[in-house]
Amino acid sequence: MLGKTIFMWLAGASVALAQPVFTPVDMPRHEYGGGWEHFVGGGVAVFDCNGDRLPEVFAAGGAGPAVLLRNRGGMVFDDATPEPLALSGVTGAYPLDIDSDGAMDLAVMRVGENVLLRGDGACGFARFDPAGFTGGDRWTTAFSATWEAGARWPTLAFGNYVDRDDPAGPFEACDVNELWRPEGAGGGYALTTLAPGFCPLSMLFSDWGRQGRADLRMSNDRHYYVRGGEEQMWAMQAEPRLFGAQDGWRSHKLWGMGIASRDLDLDGLPEVYLTSMGDQRMQRLVGPGPGYEDVPYEMGTTVQRPYVGGDGRPSTGWHVSFGDVDLDGRDDIFVAKGNVEQMPVAAMDDPNNLLMQQADGRFAEAGDVAGVASLVRSRGAALVDFDLDGRLDLVVVNRRAPLEMYRNETETAGNWVALDLRQDGANRDAVGAWIELRAGTRVYAREITVGGGHAGGVAGPQHFGLGKVAAAQARVIWPDGTVSGWVEVPVNAAALLTREGDAAVVSAY
Numbered sequence: 001m002l003g004k005t006i007f008m009w010l011a012g013a014s015v016a017l018a019q020p021v022f023t024p025v026d027m028p029r030h031e032y033g034g035g036w037e038h039f040v041g042g043g044v045a046v047f048d049c050n051g052d053r054l055p056e057v058f059a060a061g062g063a064g065p066a067v068l069l070r071n072r073g074g075m076v077f078d079d080a081t082p083e084p085l086a087l088s089g090v091t092g093a094y095p096l097d098i099d100s101d102g103a104m105d106l107a108v109m110r111v112g113e114n115v116l117l118r119g120d121g122a123c124g125f126a127r128f129d130p131a132g133f134t135g136g137d138r139w140t141t142a143f144s145a146t147w148e149a150g151a152r153w154p155t156l157a158f159g160n161y162v163d164r165d166d167p168a169g170p171f172e173a174c175d176v177n178e179l180w181r182p183e184g185a186g187g188g189y190a191l192t193t194l195a196p197g198f199c200p201l202s203m204l205f206s207d208w209g210r211q212g213r214a215d216l217r218m219s220n221d222r223h224y225y226v227r228g229g230e231e232q233m234w235a236m237q238a239e240p241r242l243f244g245a246q247d248g249w250r251s252h253k254l255w256g257m258g259i260a261s262r263d264l265d266l267d268g269l270p271e272v273y274l275t276s277m278g279d280q281r282m283q284r285l286v287g288p289g290p291g292y293e294d295v296p297y298e299m300g301t302t303v304q305r306p307y308v309g310g311d312g313r314p315s316t317g318w319h320v321s322f323g324d325v326d327l328d329g330r331d332d333i334f335v336a337k338g339n340v341e342q343m344p345v346a347a348m349d350d351p352n353n354l355l356m357q358q359a360d361g362r363f364a365e366a367g368d369v370a371g372v373a374s375l376v377r378s379r380g381a382a383l384v385d386f387d388l389d390g391r392l393d394l395v396v397v398n399r400r401a402p403l404e405m406y407r408n409e410t411e412t413a414g415n416w417v418a419l420d421l422r423q424d425g426a427n428r429d430a431v432g433a434w435i436e437l438r439a440g441t442r443v444y445a446r447e448i449t450v451g452g453g454h455a456g457g458v459a460g461p462q463h464f465g466l467g468k469v470a471a472a473q474a475r476v477i478w479p480d481g482t483v484s485g486w487v488e489v490p491v492n493a494a495a496l497l498t499r500e501g502d503a504a505v506v507s508a509y
Contacts, residue, residue: 022406034063042379043092043455092455131188144451153182159200198229219256248289258454275317279304309349323383324465327414338377376401
């Protein structure tokens with residue numbers, strides 16, 4: 001359990017420690033800029049927009065236009081932004097197949113009107129205006145989506161930051177948040193206001209306890225709610241309600257920026273990582289109910305100050321991504337960091353973290369030796385296999401500095417698996433499903449979610465490092481709770497698990 005200071009992993013899954021190596025990739029110049037409304041945001045959405053399996057990059061531009069960087073293979077990208085995507089005011093975006101037609105769509109957050117864009121499967125996009133849905137005119141900084149039980153269309157949650165129209169702001173002027181739930185089979189939407197709002201910079205629908213329902217967790221920025229606020233989790237009942245102490249919820253207050261979940265200790269339940277200004281918090285579920293507590297400092301995940309650059313002031317964390325970058329069978333952590341703008345209490349030279357999980361479960365810093373310890377103001381990021389060689393590469397969006405892409409060239413003997421899900425009808429990509437992967441004596445559990453991070457996310461195959469293990473089986477707990485049988489999946493390859501009745505049928509991806 002994560003409650004122990006040291007994990008004792010089974011050595012059979014491990015490979016000899018490989019020093020992570022990332023090399024910079026030449027990219028079209030793009031940066032996230034703008035005034036105070038773009039001190040936050042700067043997200044990146046990564047997804048395959050044309051079915052060639054190569055993931056594209058949609059990066060927020062802030063006051064400038066957003067861009068779509070087309071993946072041509074071999075880590076070559078060019079600017080192929082169609083007019084509907086060249087939006088200004090974009091803080092971030094998340095890919096999801098809203099209408100379940102097989103082409104990935106985008107939910108785009110903005111300072112101003114939020115926009116849903118329907119993909120055509122050839123990297124073209126057009127506005128998608130479901131009945132009842134309006135993009136409003138707020139300052140949106142967080143998003144998550146899920147398919148509730150029996151729904152034909154996804155439930156969409158938008159987190160709004162400071163109310164720009166409040167004359168008493170910006171402090172203690174956090175806006176309300178919005179939950180758009182589908183009505184009927186025709187794709188219409190109805191709005192539920194989630195109040196109070198405490199200035200969320202990330203949110204995530206997650207079945208945190210595997211109880212069969214995804215609830216909505218928000219990580220909120222104490223800089224603006226100042227007092228009276230806290231982190232939040234909404235119980236997604238017919239009438240959503242906030243979890244409280246009576247449910248086992250434990251109050252946490254932080255300068256919340258990003259959120260991500262991953263089952264690190266292999267107990268089947270995800271831990272949560274929260275980035276913030278000051279320190280980063282890894283939390284574990286202790287229950288009963290949705291009660292979380294911080295893991296011990298000795299885990300090495302707090303990373304509260306810079307480790308290179310000579311600036312000893314506290315760090316500011318933004319996006320967080322999990323991924324096994326050296327394929328040793330243990331998930332590692334990337335944290336994008338950077339000063340909000342010129343905050344004197346926080347570090348200006350604030351390197352990104354690459355935390356490598358060790359055999360005992362602790363994490364050790366490797367950002368400098370890996371070559372990803374950039375000192376610019378980083379915001380959104382993604383760990384994704386852009387060149388399809390089985391190793392997770394890295395893209396980082398920076399404020400007032402060029403976007404960075406790094407190719408993972410770590411020498412490792414580790415094996416890997418990449419798995420994607422499909423089902424007929426609504427929720428084609430099986431958001432809310434769990435993949436369980438059995439590799440040697442381990443069982444990895446992975447939830448399919450839309451949301452989290454900071455202002456951006458990834459759609460595509462779930463990547464697992466296996467270490468020395470050379471065979472693996474998987475099963476799927478589908479969104480409706482149906483459990484497939486175990487099936488063999490190919491190692492060092494990507495595969496598609498398609499639902500046929502209760503079964504998961506394996507095919508090449």
